[in-house]
Amino acid sequence: MNVYLAAPIRGDRSKIETNKYIVNFVKERGHEVLTDHIVKEKEKLIEIENNFGSTNIYKRDMKWIDECDILIAEATVPSFGVGYEVGYMLGLKDLKDKKVIILFDRTIESEVSAMATGNCDENAVVYGYKSIDDIGRFLKSYL
DSSP states (O other), X not given: OEEEEEOOSSSOOTTHHXXXXXXXXXXXXXXXXXXXXXXXXHHXXXXXXXXXXXXXXXXXXXXXXXXXXEEEEEOSSOOHHHHHHHHHHHHOXXXXXXXXXXXXXXXXXXXXXXXXXXOOOTTEXXXXXXXXXXXXXXXXXXX
């Protein structure tokens, strides 16, 4: 199964340890994380992406979203990119075999976008976690 992890790259990376956990959890179950590079050190990642170019990043990421089976979005902190990726995926015409999972830290739910916490699209599953272990228990049923 191909998994696309959507998480902030250039903005607030306070959930980087959560994102690393998700990448490792998915890979340990034998699935591919198309975006596993996003958990690299911020400065190194930005340098690599700046050399790759914004247009190339956009084209690559849209291709990966089209190819993925599940998009997992860590939506605790605001990110234009994460919102765009979720919206794009949910806007695809044929999602019968695809799923969008929106995760957020329930301990700070009042600070999380209502567009994430209140998403009731039939192809989206929203889950508020209290700990990293909660994420693992939740994701087991989808992987």
